[in-house]
Amino acid sequence: MARNSAARRHPETDPIDPRRLAPTLAMEERPVGTLAPYANNARRHSDKQIEKIAGSIRSFGFVNPILIDAQGGVVAGHGRLEAA
Numbered sequence: 001m002a003r004n005s006a007a008r009r010h011p012e013t014d015p016i017d018p019r020r021l022a023p024t025l026a027m028e029e030r031p032v033g034t035l036a037p038y039a040n041n042a043r044r045h046s047d048k049q050i051e052k053i054a055g056s057i058r059s060f061g062f063v064n065p066i067l068i069d070a071q072g073g074v075v076a077g078h079g080r081l082e083a084a
Contacts, residue, residue, distance in 0.1 A: 027065065032084045035066065036073045045079040053083035 045053070057080070066077030074081055 030068075030072070032081065034072055035068060035081055036071070037078050037081060038074055041074075041078050043078065045082060050079060050083050053079050057083055 062080070062084075064077070064080065066080050067075040069075055
């Protein structure tokens with residue numbers, strides 16, 4: 001019978017343990033102009049969609065943040081960025 005290799009792992013010392021590889025998340029406010037949209041983003045928003053997103057931001061505020069990488073590149077939230 002094969003042994004479960006996960007049972008032998010030690011999170012404090014195993015370099016491939018996903019808990020050790022997880023990035024640190026932080027919330028911070030940044031000027032819109034400092035964020036760089038991903039040029040190859042597959043999803044495109046129509047002007048009507050951008051207007052609706054902008055209206056939602058005006059009504060409710062930014063309740064769903066734009067996700068960026070360490071260099072300020074947009075990972076998720078291109079429509080929100082365009083609407084801001």
